[in-house]
Amino acid sequence: MTSGLTLGIETSCDExxxxxxxxxxxxxSSVVSSQVDLHARYGGVVPEVASRAHxxxxxxxxxxxxxxxGVEPKDIDLIAxxxxxxxxxxxxxxxxxxxxxxxxxxxxxxxxxxxxxxLYSCFLEEPDLELPLVVLLVSGGHTILVSMEKHxxxxxxxxxxxxAVGEAYDKVARYLGLGYPGGPVIDQLAETGExxxxxxxxxxxxxxxxxxxxLKTAVIxxxxxxxxxxxxxxxxxxxxxxxxxxxxxxxKAAIETKAKGLCIGGGVAANSRLREAIFDICLEDELHxxxxxxxxxxxxxxMVAATGWRRFLHDGPTLLNTxxxxxxKLPEKVHL
Amino acid sequence: MIILGIESATSxxxxxxxxxxxxxxxxxxxRGKRHAENLTPQIEFVLEQARIRMDEISVxxxxxGPGLYTGLRVGIATAVSIAFGLGVxxxxxxxxxxxxxxxxxxxxxxxxxxxxxxxxxxxANYLQVPGGVQRVSEPAVSTPDDLAADLIAHGNEAxxxxxxxxxxxxxxxxxxxxxxxxPNIAYPSADSIVxxxxxxxxxxxxxxxxxxxxVYLRKPDAVEIxxxxxxLS
Ligand SMILES: [Zn+2]
Numbered sequence: 001m002t003s004g005l006t007l008g009i010e011t012s013c014d015e016x017x018x019x020x021x022x023x024x025x026x027x028x029s030s031v032v033s034s035q036v037d038l039h040a041r042y043g044g045v046v047p048e049v050a051s052r053a054h055x056x057x058x059x060x061x062x063x064x065x066x067x068x069x070g071v072e073p074k075d076i077d078l079i080a081x082x083x084x085x086x087x088x089x090x091x092x093x094x095x096x097x098x099x100x101x102x103x104x105x106x107x108x109x110x111x112x113x114x115x116x117x118x119l120y121s122c123f124l125e126e127p128d129l130e131l132p133l134v135v136l137l138v139s140g141g142h143t144i145l146v147s148m149e150k151h152x153x154x155x156x157x158x159x160x161x162x163x164a165v166g167e168a169y170d171k172v173a174r175y176l177g178l179g180y181p182g183g184p185v186i187d188q189l190a191e192t193g194e195x196x197x198x199x200x201x202x203x204x205x206x207x208x209x210x211x212x213x214x215l216k217t218a219v220i221x222x223x224x225x226x227x228x229x230x231x232x233x234x235x236x237x238x239x240x241x242x243x244x245x246x247x248x249x250x251x252k253a254a255i256e257t258k259a260k261g262l263c264i265g266g267g268v269a270a271n272s273r274l275r276e277a278i279f280d281i282c283l284e285d286e287l288h289x290x291x292x293x294x295x296x297x298x299x300x301x302x303m304v305a306a307t308g309w310r311r312f313l314h315d316g317p318t319l320l321n322t323x324x325x326x327x328x329k330l331p332e333k334v335h336l
Numbered sequence: 337m338i339i340l341g342i343e344s345a346t347s348x349x350x351x352x353x354x355x356x357x358x359x360x361x362x363x364x365x366x367r368g369k370r371h372a373e374n375l376t377p378q379i380e381f382v383l384e385q386a387r388i389r390m391d392e393i394s395v396x397x398x399x400x401g402p403g404l405y406t407g408l409r410v411g412i413a414t415a416v417s418i419a420f421g422l423g424v425x426x427x428x429x430x431x432x433x434x435x436x437x438x439x440x441x442x443x444x445x446x447x448x449x450x451x452x453x454x455x456x457x458x459x460a461n462y463l464q465v466p467g468g469v470q471r472v473s474e475p476a477v478s479t480p481d482d483l484a485a486d487l488i489a490h491g492n493e494a495x496x497x498x499x500x501x502x503x504x505x506x507x508x509x510x511x512x513x514x515x516x517x518x519p520n521i522a523y524p525s526a527d528s529i530v531x532x533x534x535x536x537x538x539x540x541x542x543x544x545x546x547x548x549x550x551v552y553l554r555k556p557d558a559v560e561i562x563x564x565x566x567x568l569s
Contacts, residue, residue: 042562046558048405055550092371092410096409096414096417100415100417103390106390321376323370
């Protein structure tokens with residue numbers, strides 16, 4: 001019997017990452033090379049800049065992940081790589097590397113859905129989390145509320161109708177002249193501000209879908225009309241509006257689906273106010289909260305490896321004649 | 337010595353395996369930009385056809401461009417990973433060198449061209465030398481009109497090869513003393529990589545996977561725009 005040692009590779013956006021994880025979700029190494037500084041001057045991720053960086057980093061990052069894990073290629077049982085959704089030019093670099101290593105080492109390859117990997121990031125630190133779970137996946141590209149009834153079976157309860165949460169943070173930060181990425185700067189500023197401006201809470205009591213475009217516009221209009229308003233108060237009030245919408249809906253979803261726990265994942269799950277608020281609501285409702293370490297909220301390859309192993313046991317290997325799908329959807333449970 | 341050659345810099349993708357005995361097996365496909373889907377199965381296929389095991393490969397050679405970015409990177413990421421996975425050295429070959437190689441018996445000036453999209457071509461000039469060709473200009477990117485003007489100024493007889501010349505046939509058709517090579521050699525071939533890499537391998541011109549650098553010849557658009565803004569301000 002193999003030990004289920006999986007090499008995970010992640011290149012869907014602006015992080016080049018590789019990781020070695022055991023079948024029991026023990027992370028032996030997790031190397032992430034972030035390109036955030038490369039993209040900061042352009043105010044967002046530039047696909048061609050990202051692809052160029054990935055191609056130079058892919059080999060050193062994989063090699064470092066193996067060295068840090070202290071494993072030899074012969075010990076690896078599976079090679080997993082994110083094959084969507086994401087930037088196609090970036091995805092193809094990780095997929096090509098994974099398929100090549102699969103061929104060279106004679107080990108199976110499995111393509112991993114990036115969204116599914118984010119859902120599984122909570123199991124990296126708490127492998128025995130009980131299902132059903134509600135997971136709030138929030139990042140620069142996605143805002144999805146998912147019910148996870150069984151392993152590898154999901155129902156999307158709601159998602160954003162316009163901007164993703166992270167995108168709203170970036171746009172507000174850019175308007176306030178705070179630079180890119182917006183999440184960490186606003187989060188930090190918000191610590192010192194007052195929640196004294198009432199921004200709209202879009203669709204607060206209105207199903208599970210989200211909308212952040214109007215909130216972003218409200219912030220911009222407020223700043224235009226009140227140029228002297230303290231920037232930290234704007235940051236705090238904006239963040240409170242975002243966090244309230246996210247937590248109210250997540251809580252409602254957890255109660256209605258009779259979930260045992262509530263998890264968050266994705267880059268915005270690294271936000272300190274959101275992390276705190278999730279603990280608070282779970283405490284009130286006797287739900288089990290799970291908030292992964294920040295390193296497992298943002299893009300990483302450990303979640304890809306862990307999800308890859310689960311998928312491999314369930315579906316078998318992915319054929320080597322496959323590429324990447326930039327618009328890959330979360331595999332939803334079929335309701336009859 | 338067994339060399340695996342990988343070529344993916346144009347709308348074609350392919351690979352070949354060979355060594356002292358020449359090319360033992362090769363495959364190319366050019367339908368529908370399926371570089372990432374096709375390349376790994378192609379490698380499996382040529383190894384099987386040549387009856388060579390993966391661990392017998394001693395060098396991985398790859399086209400480093402210039403060419404179409406996404407395809408080019410699929411080839412490089414694959415080649416680099418194979419070389420790393422096997423622990424063998426690499427050889428990088430320029431796509432334009434690969435185009436000039438099959439017309440090495442031509443005594444005119446050889447102009448290798450690759451369609452760079454957006455109304456431009458990548459190109460470089462070559463002259464016949466004993467045993468092959470020698471590049472006499474640095475790979476460059478320019479409009480077909482500028483390249484045509486250079487050829488007129490040059491005045492010598494020339495042979496154009498590659499899909500750049502093919503795409504802009506009208507631009508080059510009327511030029512005196514300028515001919516175009518046949519369309520069937522308009523794409524760099526993996527066979528040529530193995531042949532050129534063999535000569536380089538004998539001279540031990542190896543690089544490690546981390547030293548291998550793609551040749552883009554253009555900066556990303558966002559970088560270009562940023563640079564121009566800085567110049568203006
Ligand atoms: Zn992500």
